[in-house]
Amino acid sequence: MRTGNLFVISGPSGTGKGTIIARLVKEVPDAWVSVSATTRRPRPGEVEGVSYYFLSKDDFLALADEGGFLEWAQYSDNCYGTPLASVQREMAAGKQVILEIEVQGALQVKEKMPEAHLVFIEPPSLEELERRLRGRGTETDDVVRKRMDTALVELSRKMEYDIRLVNDDLDEAVAQLVAYVNETAEQK
Numbered sequence: 001m002r003t004g005n006l007f008v009i010s011g012p013s014g015t016g017k018g019t020i021i022a023r024l025v026k027e028v029p030d031a032w033v034s035v036s037a038t039t040r041r042p043r044p045g046e047v048e049g050v051s052y053y054f055l056s057k058d059d060f061l062a063l064a065d066e067g068g069f070l071e072w073a074q075y076s077d078n079c080y081g082t083p084l085a086s087v088q089r090e091m092a093a094g095k096q097v098i099l100e101i102e103v104q105g106a107l108q109v110k111e112k113m114p115e116a117h118l119v120f121i122e123p124p125s126l127e128e129l130e131r132r133l134r135g136r137g138t139e140t141d142d143v144v145r146k147r148m149d150t151a152l153v154e155l156s157r158k159m160e161y162d163i164r165l166v167n168d169d170l171d172e173a174v175a176q177l178v179a180y181v182n183e184t185a186e187q188k
Contacts, residue, residue, distance in 0.1 A: 004091030011121030012151035124168035
């Protein structure tokens with residue numbers, strides 16, 4: 001059995017994090033993607049325990065006060081966090097635990113668990129990132145501008161990560177991440 005590890009994957013919206021993680025999970029049999037908790041209401045099609053753990057604000061804040069989150073933050077009127085118990089359980093079982101979270105949360109994780117491996121997914125260029133965001137056809141110009149502003153802030157923190165992968169070729173980015181996860185799991 002391989003040693004369990006924690007991999008935190010961040011990067012601007014539109015860099016392909018979700019696609020890369022989905023492919024990683026298919027190629028690394030002991031990979032496990034953490035499910036976050038939130039106080040927001042479920043959207044159509046979301047499933048409890050698969051999409052998120054949906055908690056009341058009181059329950060969420062009580063769990064936060066008890067130290068039950070590896071990291072958590074409030075955005076607008078909702079809270080989002082990574083349940084600590086499930087991450088610890090899966091790592092103890094030898095899993096390669098994957099968190100897809102934003103930069104602020106990733107740095108909180110690294111503070112609490114210095115052994116965590118931070119992976120930053122970059123776009124090939126800001127122009128390509130904007131093209132991808134607009135290509136979704138789901139966001140207004142205002143939302144795209146805000147995401148691009150956020151991307152600049154996130155990109156300014158990329159050197160605080162253990163590795164950085166440029167997603168200009170999806171197959172290559174997946175191969176690099178799979179190799180990193182497997183090498184890390186075999187080193188211990």
